[in-house]
Amino acid sequence: MAQNLAQTQPRLNPDVVTARPQTQPRAQPASKAKTHGLPISGFEIVLAAICGIVIVCFAVNIIHSRIAITNAQSSLQTTQTQLKQVNNANASATQEISELSSRSRLDAVAAKHGLTLNSQNIRNVSK
Numbered sequence: 001m002a003q004n005l006a007q008t009q010p011r012l013n014p015d016v017v018t019a020r021p022q023t024q025p026r027a028q029p030a031s032k033a034k035t036h037g038l039p040i041s042g043f044e045i046v047l048a049a050i051c052g053i054v055i056v057c058f059a060v061n062i063i064h065s066r067i068a069i070t071n072a073q074s075s076l077q078t079t080q081t082q083l084k085q086v087n088n089a090n091a092s093a094t095q096e097i098s099e100l101s102s103r104s105r106l107d108a109v110a111a112k113h114g115l116t117l118n119s120q121n122i123r124n125v126s127k
Contacts (some may be wrong), residue, residue: 099105110117 107117
């Protein structure tokens with residue numbers, strides 16, 4: 001290998017000028033278009049384009065559905081939080097009503113205002 005690289009260079013005499021012949025670049029022959037496999041017809045191209053468009057439409061529809069589901073879940077979670085707050089407020093109000101309408105409290109308020117309980121004036125009404 002080293003022998004191929006080492007070539008002897010001719011020594012040029014400064015008095016003698018030699019002209020090197022100019023080499024013209026070789027024109028490469030035009031390459032033929034290589035076809036791999038069977039040729040594709042126009043119908044197949046249109047069919048592939050339609051299939052591609054359908055796939056893209058399905059993908060967009062799936063993404064849109066996922067976004068709608070996420071928004072619905074967020075709305076549901078907000079509504080459930082508000083429902084819990086209202087239920088807690090209702091439970092507190094029910095407890096307060098029970099405390100205010102207890103028999104002992106009613107007796108205390110009646111005694112404070114000088115009222116007495118007469119069992120002859122009590123009537124039970126049922127529906």
